[in-house]
Amino acid sequence: MTTFLGKMKYALVLLFVLLAANFLVAQALKQHVDNPGQTAMDPVPDDINHTHTGSRTQFLPAVPGGKAVVTGNGINYHGGPVLKGNPVPIYLIFYGNWAGSGSNTAATVSLVQHFISTLGGSAIENVATTYGDTTGNVSGNVSLGGTAFVSSSKNLTDRSLQTTVSNVITSGALPRDANGVYMVLTSSNINETSGFCTQYCGFHTHATLGGADIKYAFVGNPDRCPSGCEAQTTGPNSPATGVGGADGMINVMSHEQFEAITDPDLNAWFDTSGQEDSDKCNFNFGTVTTCVTGGICTPAAVSVGSKFNQTFGGNNWTLQQQWENANGGLCVQHL
């Protein structure tokens, strides 16, 4: 009898030790799980193209000193951080089929990369310098940190969107950078089922991925729903009439990156109704100019009289205004 009890105790202790060891290993796995629903043992997807394409970093002079938190301009500060990098890296993740037709082409990819590469220091981006946190102001400078491609025909959900960002980082296609903004750009055959085209044209948020606070945004190709997400069906850079996706996408990207920089963790700058700076000027373009022959708009844009309101990087752009956190607050195209 005593022998049996002794053996039982020994067996139970051994079982406990084995299971406890397994438990501790599981906790370590949890902390390395970047992808909801997956484990750290999942293989890296084969369809992620390890492409590092970054523009040469341009460092602009630091914004002149001044009060970092200025209030009373129709938008309120809630204590959280802003992104103050000089520049703030923008990482692009092209998801879907970007070797297709219409606006789902390499030309759009190049135009988007060019836009991000030349946006830093532009008049419209300088409006962001009116925002800051307790340690400093937004620099108004951004750069193209890198590009990755995820070939897929699957629609996205909020969960799989986050997984996509996480996978691209985990695979090494893009670096893990808590000071940057990752933008998932989908081709027009891809839907984001939480409400792209019915509720929103894009959104930004953040998540802890691999222990880092990663800021990311979704922007879909608005050729999927031109009446909802495009100011005009032929933009100043359209290759053909009715192919306004690139310019439309760039406008929404301008909106999202501005907000991801001034309200990255959703606890910095927004007004009493919850609107962030770009929200307050959504689809508000201000004074616009018509594309004419002899300018730098495309022939297609000239043929239909497309409008633009910004010029930089050798291109015309149609970008919504941004809320200036000064002079009482208003939508502006420049400071």
Next chain:
Amino acid sequence: MRVPLIMRVIPVLAVTVLLAAQEPWKPPLTSRIKTSTRQVVLFTNLETQMLQAVQKKNQAALTAMLTDDFAIDMPNADRMAGEDWVDSVMSKDFALEKFGVHQMSVIDLGNAAVVKYERLQ
């Protein structure tokens, strides 16, 4: 010899707890800040204007926003013609103190649109 009950229960409990620890952890999704579509912006503004007219008992402003064939359909009730609805919300017995328009989605059908939203009051 009989093994005491507690000696039989403890290992079962231990195994249960430790097996539960193996479940993959899914971090919660954080809120999103959405960039509304042009139609959502348009219809949010229209609904807000209409409800403000109701709130302020401004019958002229309210009727100016409604078409001749405007009607209200509610669950378990007969269809209410626009004129009757306007009379009911303009009456002294009805007061709209606060309201909010949230979670709007708009499906553009070309000549018509299906608008869904949550109205809190």
